[in-house]
Amino acid sequence: MPISVKKGGSYQTVQAIYLKKGGVWQAVQSAFTKASGAYTSGYSSNIGPYQIGAALTLGGRSYTVSDGDDFNGSLDIITPAKPLGKYAPVRTYQLSGTGQGTRAATGGSILLKVYDVDPWHTGFNDVNRGNAVASYADSIVQAAGRLKLKARRATSAEKLTYQDTSNLPVQASIIDSATALYMTAPFYFECSMARLQNGGASRLNGWHPTAWLLQGNLLHSFNGQEIDWEGNANGFYPANYVWTSGSGATATVGTTITDNNSGVQRKFGIEVAADGKIYFWLDGVLNATQGPTGINTARPFRFIISSHAADFPEDPYNQSTWDAAGDTGAVLDVDYVMVARSSRGNFVPRLPAIVQQVNFGQAFSFVLPASVDLWGTDVGANEYIEGAQMEVNEPSGNINGGWNILPTGVSYNSGTRTLSGTVSDKAGQTIINRIVNVAGSTCRPHRIVLQVGPRATVDRIANVTVGQAYSFDLYAVCDCGALVTNSSGQRAKTITVSGLPAGLSYDDNTGLITGTVSVASAGRITVTITNSVGQTATAQLACVALTAGTGVAAPTLTGSPTLAASWDPDNTSTVTLSSTQITNLAGADSTALALANGGGTGPNRVLASSGRYVADFLGSSSQYLQAASASIGGTQIVIFSSAGAALGANTAVFCEDDQASGTTANRQQILKIGPDANGGIVSRRASSAASSDGQSFKGNDTNLHCAIGTYASGSVPGTLYMDSPNAYVNASSVALPSTLTHTTLGARRASNANSLFHTGQVHRVLKYSGVLTAQQIAQVLDWANLYYGSAKS
DSSP states (O other): OOEEEEETTEEEEESOOEEEETTEEEEOSOOEEEETTEEEESSOSEETTEETTOEEEETTEEEEEEEEEOOOSSOOBOBTTBTTOSBBOOSTTOOOGGGOTTOOTTSSOOEEOEEEOOTTOOOGGGTTTTSOOGGGTTSEEEETTEEEEEEEEOOHHHHTTSSSTTTOOEEEEEEEGGGTOEEOSSEEEEEEEEEEEGGGTOOOTTEEEEEEEESSOSSSSOOEEEEEEEEETTEEEEEEEEEETTEEEEEEOSOOEEOOSSOOOEEEEEEEOTTSOEEEEETTEEEEEEOOOOOOTTSOEEEEEEEEEEEOSSSOOOHHHHHHHTTTOEEEEEEEEEEEESSSOEEOOSSOOEEEEEOTTSOEEEEOOOHHHHHSSOOTTOEEEEEEOOOTTSTTOOSSOOOOSSOTTEEEETTTTEEEEOOOSOOEEEEEEEEEOOTTOEEOOEEEEEEEOOEESOSBOOOEETTSOEEEESGGGEEOTTTTBOTTSOBOOEEEEEOOOTTEEEETTTTEEEEOOOSOEEEEEEEEEEOTTSOEEEEEEEEEEEOTTBOOOOOOOTTOOOEEEEEOTTBGGGEEEETTEEEEEOOSTTOOOOEEOTTSOOOEEEEOTTSSEEEEEESOTTOOEEESOOOSSEEEEEEEEEOGGGTTSOEEEEEEEOTTOOSGGGEEEEEEEEOOTTSOEEEEEESOOSSOOSOOOOOSOOOOEEEEEEEOSSSBOOEEEESSSSOEEOSSOBOOOSOOOEEEESSEEETTEEESOOEEEEEEEEEESSOOOHHHHHHHHHHHHHHHOOOOO
């Protein structure tokens, strides 16, 4: 709790006041100011009926009231504009169906039916585009010393803002103390709460209110213990789970405490003893015990309070009861939360939280404060550090499980106290906590907030067709994570654009690029993204406008090398179809060589996601294109993608060969794709009798690539370029073939037969008579990246 102190003639805010007691610095729990001749507390010294520092005895075991919250004041949760809010509202606890089978305390499986919201949430993956959803406003409310968590039926409009728009019929709420308070056994936890369903008029079948203690971070596939006062529409029952990498063993203890739906506050307690034995208390009376459980008592717990809904075996979900309750829903009314420690102190950071801004995809490193400076004493190895992923659209956030002690790409060296790494999966804000886990203590974590700058998730906007109305959602591909709103829940993410071709414009209110162009062009636009905390990033995105059916002209290269052959499935004037199958592909760019289906059906001509037509090969023995002509040496270029799942067997994309020969000595072959330990390789062969002289390059992927193979005269190694000007060179020098008779696309030909039929799409093929220079190869790669979006490194 921040406290104001007078320094240099003015009041300044500090995190806490410390006094030295018994040789150890300790945080003062209350700050007092003088008013009307008497000192009054500026930080409540009472939590419900308990006074901080008071002794508490349970079953002969002694504790000291240490910390908690009586929920006076305004709601204090983390929002995009408030990274230092007290509690975490959590979206990463949206369990997938496969992860819910062990969550029922009574031995069966349950299925959660909810999406968790809070008043500042902008919907799943920011579907409401930077603006908090107005109807979320009453999901979590704090007033008159009470915290109220609501679950209610979701409206049709609200479901469209959830991660599952059809199977989550309840809008719910949750708070997590992962950013506020931890406790290490032995300790006692107590939560005073009341239940009210449909204003007391009726029960809502499947309601799942719970106060729970948890070891582990905010993702559901965790390792550690979960101890609950778990609820359904009938009442509460004590429960205990032991989780190992997301799999849980459930133990039910005690019996269901039936409540009368009257809103009467009851005190639910959980005591974790030093030996791992668990005691469940209700209104000060022991209700049930379990253990010792073999619990890892050295690992700290945190508390979570949730108002969910689920389909229980003992309390099946019933939609009609929720529909009848309408917006009233079911409310979990929390009066206070109190934690009592057994012997050691309540560790409170002496230093303010660290808010560190880093760039997406760039390395960072900084040193955390020494423990003696942070906690007032050297806690040695009794520290614990872990991430608290709250949102799906933040670094490492997900709903599909996964145990992340720290965000992906981030590591901590405890010896040097250095936090370092590179965040390269998602932009946004993520929180890392530094926690003291001394036995019998409580701890307010020291918070490290990483604000990862924005990024563009694409390197091009959708292709533009001359003369046709165009619309592209630029907002959706400018990733700021959850850093999109201001303190009022209004959009604070901004985007500016320059360099658009004539006829197109960008509107930052809608986030759309719209318009109609009248002239073909190709270039890059400049997009600047600014998130809600002022971090910016600039990206150059390809913007290509083409006339429909004309395809893409071959690149203009320095020195004007001779283009021997060119094929473009998007150039309508060069394509002959039988239904959707290509029977003949004539030369483009004024080249003469045509490829025919050779009696088969030929590949399908399909519209790719780029908006252009491609040749789609299905691995069929009838789907290839061939010409009875080939040229020895030179440079082959193919822009292609492979169907990754089909890389279980060798396939060939483009080959020039002697059809009468069965040896590789008379073959110029680019892109022979076959299996290896990584699921697939891309290789190139140049007139070698060796069984495999290509270079292992890519794993089993479906990305778009530009492959360039060169075949020089004399005893010079052949080379392969793949999305990069850096060549893969064959180990041995090889001579050019003496005879080449056929050119084949989608297979290879040898001994008068075709084989190794390709599965995947071919976007463009070029053949130059000579070996391209390094400068020319770089120009080809730039052209392929600009017009087709092939990878470039």
